[in-house]
Amino acid sequence: MVEDEFLDVTSQPLADRLVGAGLGVDAGGAYCWRCGYSIGVFESDGGGCGRCRGIRQPWGQTVRLGAYVGVWAGCVHEVKYTRFGQLGHELGVLLGRRLARRLVDAGVDMQRVLVVPVPTSLRRRLSRGIDHPRVIAGGVGRGLGVGTGVRVPVISVLGRKHRPSQTSLPASERQVSVRGTMSVSRASAWWVRMCRPGVERRLRAGATVVLVDDVTTTGATLREACRALRVWAKSAGVGQLQVVLGVVAVTEERRGGVEKGLDGV
Numbered sequence: 001m002v003e004d005e006f007l008d009v010t011s012q013p014l015a016d017r018l019v020g021a022g023l024g025v026d027a028g029g030a031y032c033w034r035c036g037y038s039i040g041v042f043e044s045d046g047g048g049c050g051r052c053r054g055i056r057q058p059w060g061q062t063v064r065l066g067a068y069v070g071v072w073a074g075c076v077h078e079v080k081y082t083r084f085g086q087l088g089h090e091l092g093v094l095l096g097r098r099l100a101r102r103l104v105d106a107g108v109d110m111q112r113v114l115v116v117p118v119p120t121s122l123r124r125r126l127s128r129g130i131d132h133p134r135v136i137a138g139g140v141g142r143g144l145g146v147g148t149g150v151r152v153p154v155i156s157v158l159g160r161k162h163r164p165s166q167t168s169l170p171a172s173e174r175q176v177s178v179r180g181t182m183s184v185s186r187a188s189a190w191w192v193r194m195c196r197p198g199v200e201r202r203l204r205a206g207a208t209v210v211l212v213d214d215v216t217t218t219g220a221t222l223r224e225a226c227r228a229l230r231v232w233a234k235s236a237g238v239g240q241l242q243v244v245l246g247v248v249a250v251t252e253e254r255r256g257g258v259e260k261g262l263d264g265v
């Protein structure tokens, strides 16, 4: 309401866009359940797809809405650069409903699920005026609740140091550039322990963390977030964390090995 009335920020509702573009949400079989990349029919099996099979990754599964092209790229761009929070929330709800289906199918206990957004640095939040992964994560929490009838907590526990944009870096250097930039501060850990007993209970029972971001390209940012979460879990003496990725869009590799996208921006 505030956006509509006072900021004059308006946007076409998500459902209209999808119908207008002749697009639904990705069918589960259109991408690899493990790494999230687009694949052909029957190209993935229990171990993933040809791209990720045999490669270690710190999350178990990936759920996405689409490839980072067309309408999905437009939506992500709009949320990020025009501060259109309502669209971010709608994307999150859609993603949350899809995640709910996947988690229930996988037999995950919804009473142990937590949603954590990938953090953005304070400088970026201030310059953009929106913490877009956090907005999307709020929608994911809502969508998970709608899909399962369980209230799923959303906690922004991760903090991030500012680093120059990753878009200018080749894929090989992104992991090095992002390493060590994320952590759960003592204050955040204390806040969870003292103020969020439901979250603490889930952690002790061995939580499944749904890690939420808008776009992934190389996965470097998400790997760093997983590392920081596991360091926290270890220092807090809680059980093993299972991580499931929830991303709006996945940037696909271009021919010639050059990747373009907005990973970690």
Ligand SMILES: [Zn+2]
Pocket: 032, 033, 034, 035, 036, 037, 048, 049, 050, 051, 052, 053
């Ligand atoms: Zn794969």
